[in-house]
Structure formats: C-alpha cells, structure tokens
Amino acid sequence: MNFDQAIAAFEPAFPLAVAYSGGADSTALLMACAARWPGQVEAFHVHHGLQAAADDFEQHCASACKRLGVPLRVHRVDARHAAGESPEDAARRARYASFAALAAAGGTRPAIRSIALAQHADDQAETVLLALSRGAGLAGLAAMPEVAQRDGLQYHRPLLGVPAAEIRAWLKAREVAWIDDPSNADARFTRNRIRAELLPALDRAFPQFRSTFARSARHAAQAQGLLVELAQQDLAAIGTPPVIGALRQLSRARQANVLRHWLLQAHACTPNTAQLDELLDQVEACATRGHNLHIKIGTGFAERRGELLHWYNPSPPTEASR
Numbered sequence: 001m002n003f004d005q006a007i008a009a010f011e012p013a014f015p016l017a018v019a020y021s022g023g024a025d026s027t028a029l030l031m032a033c034a035a036r037w038p039g040q041v042e043a044f045h046v047h048h049g050l051q052a053a054a055d056d057f058e059q060h061c062a063s064a065c066k067r068l069g070v071p072l073r074v075h076r077v078d079a080r081h082a083a084g085e086s087p088e089d090a091a092r093r094a095r096y097a098s099f100a101a102l103a104a105a106g107g108t109r110p111a112i113r114s115i116a117l118a119q120h121a122d123d124q125a126e127t128v129l130l131a132l133s134r135g136a137g138l139a140g141l142a143a144m145p146e147v148a149q150r151d152g153l154q155y156h157r158p159l160l161g162v163p164a165a166e167i168r169a170w171l172k173a174r175e176v177a178w179i180d181d182p183s184n185a186d187a188r189f190t191r192n193r194i195r196a197e198l199l200p201a202l203d204r205a206f207p208q209f210r211s212t213f214a215r216s217a218r219h220a221a222q223a224q225g226l227l228v229e230l231a232q233q234d235l236a237a238i239g240t241p242p243v244i245g246a247l248r249q250l251s252r253a254r255q256a257n258v259l260r261h262w263l264l265q266a267h268a269c270t271p272n273t274a275q276l277d278e279l280l281d282q283v284e285a286c287a288t289r290g291h292n293l294h295i296k297i298g299t300g301f302a303e304r305r306g307e308l309l310h311w312y313n314p315s316p317p318t319e320a321s322r
C-alpha cells in the first residue's frame with residue numbers, strides 16, 4: 001500500500017489527534033491528516049524529560065505545528081522505568097498515560113476521540129522479529145493492531161501497511177524536514193540492530209517480507225483472540241482466585257492459558273516460561289490437602305491457601321517508582 005492510499009483509507013472518529021514526535025513518520029502523518037481534515041486535527045507531543053534533546057524536539061514540533069496551523073498540546077513525563085521493566089516499555093507506558101491526559105485536557109474544545117500513531121510496515125516487521133527474538137507467544141507475535149481501544153480512546157495506526165521508504169520519499173518530494181531521534185541508531189537496542197542488519201537482508205532474501213510478516217501477525221492475533229475467549233470461559237468455571245481442584249481438571253496447556261490470563265487480568269503480572277512451568281508442576285503435585293505451594297511468579301508470589309491459588313505482591317510498586 002502506498003502512503004496516499006493509506007491516508008485515503010483512514011477513517012477515524014473526530015476530533016483526531018496525531019501523536020507527533022517530530023520524527024519522519026509522524027511528521028508525514030500529521031501533514032497528511034491536517035491537509036485532509038482541516039480544523040479537525042490536533043497534534044499531541046510527549047516531552048520525555050530524561051532525554052537531553054527533549055527541549056529541541058518540542059521546539060521543532062511547536063514551529064512545525066505553527067506552520068501547519070495545527071494546535072499542539074504537550075505533556076511532560078519523567079519515564080523512569082520500574083525494576084524489571086525495560087526503558088522502552090516504561091517510555092511506552094508513560095506515553096499512553098500522556099495521551100489520555102492530553103485528550104482529557106482540551107478545555108472548552110470538543111474531546112478528542114481518536115489518536116493516530118505513525119508506526120509503519122517496517123515497524124510491524126521489526127515488532128514480529130523482536131517478539132521472535134524474545135521467544136514470545138502468540139500475544140507477542142500478533143505485534144501491533146491497526147485499531148485498538150484504550151482509556152476510552154480509539155488508537156489507529158493508518159500507516160501499518162506502508163513501507164518506511166515510501167514515507168521518506170513522500171516527505172522528500174515535499175522538501176519537508178524532520179528530526180532524527182539519535183537513540184534510533186543506538187545498537188544496544190535489539191530493535192535498532194534488527195532495523196540496521198536484518199531488514200536489509202530480508203529485503204534481499206524475501207522482498208515481500210513486510211506483507212507476509214504482517215499476515216502472520218494477523219493470524220497470530222486471531223488465534224490469540226480465541227485463546228483469550230477460552231481463558232475467559234475456563235476462568236469463569238474455575239473461579240477467581242482459582243480453585244486448585246477445578247484447575248487440575250483442565251489439560252496442562254489450558255491450565256497455562258488460563259493462569260496466564262488470570263495473572264495478567266487480575267494482577268498485571270506476566271510470568272516467564274520457567275515460572276509458569278514450575279507453577280504447573282506444583283499444581284500437578286497438589287494432589288493432597290497438605291501439599292504446600294509457594295513460588296515466585298513475576299513481581300510476586302503464587303501461594304496455596306486452602307483450596308485456592310492466590311497471587312500476592314509483598315511490596316507493590318509505589319507511584320513514585322512506577
């Protein structure tokens with residue numbers, strides 16, 4: 001899909017905000033949306049307080065928005081990562097919280113209903129490869145959805161089918177400037193090594209990889225949806241917190257699926273594979289009333305209390321450490 005086709009196919013609810021970092025992709029998206037829907041588009045910029053260049057990024061965004069005649073709202077965050085959380089995850093979490101805060105802070109203007117993010121087809125392929133590099137399950141391999149609901153807002157990724165090179169070409173044809181975030185070149189980040197080393201090799205070996213990887217991601221997303229449905233049904237049957245005897249009636253794969261779902265939904269906890277395997281072994285060993293179970297799972301512990309399986313975190317993170 002080319003850039004103009006992607007913009008023509010984009011159907012957000014209005015008013016729309018474009019998440020604008022000042023980088024190439026969100027610059028192109030903001031320009032195209034502002035031209036297509038004059039007066040109905042705003043720009044949201046998140047100022048990442050920890051990055052030295054953050055003031056320059058904000059300045060650049062402010063002058064570009066002024067030229068385009070698009071209102072800009074800026075939110076400042078200090079995205080320190082909590083123990084066990086990657087800096088990228090912390091920045092993403094802080095960014096979504098900022099978008100929700102910005103959408104709610106419109107004053108007398110009508111409330112923003114949609115937010116457009118500028119991830120493209122190369123980003124999607126990188127996300128699939130990143131998921132594989134971590135040994136992710138279906139939820140990770142599903143990569144990024146084109147549309148998602150979050151905090152009462154519709155999030156859209158209208159450029160998900162557009163190769164990065166198309167977006168750069170669109171900007172260059174219009175002689176538009178953008179800023180390059182220096183951290184995008186930092187080879188300490190796996191995503192940047194994927195972009196610099198794997199994507200050029202994939203382009204040579206399978207030129208269609210962007211669309212085939214995206215198709216695999218959609219298959220994974222569909223299958224993951226079924227796993228969630230199954231987990232919801234199983235959780236309703238075994239109870240919350242789970243009754244161990246009822247849990248033990250399920251196959252091991254279904255136990256893993258329902259436990260992962262319960263831990264994530266009820267406790268925002270994601271066990272690693274070794275922890276989940278250990279938990280399943282312990283559940284299997286819980287054949288007698290006297291069998292104790294107490295193991296580390298994610299940031300807390302799973303424990304047997306009578307007939308029930310509980311999870312608790314002895315020291316939940318404070319707001320300051322989040």
Ligand SMILES: Nc1ncnc2c1ncn2[C@@H]1O[C@H](COP(=O)(O)OP(=O)(O)OP(=O)(O)O)[C@@H](O)[C@H]1O
Nearest residue numbers: 019020021022023024025026044045046117118119
């Ligand atoms: N500081 C920010 N403020 C507002 N939106 C952002 C910010 N950083 C990223 N985004 C949004 O999230 C999307 C994905 O972020 P990512 O860090 O992968 O992209 P990026 O390298 O900043 O890309 P871009 O070239 O679009 O600016 C961006 O395309 C943009 O829409």
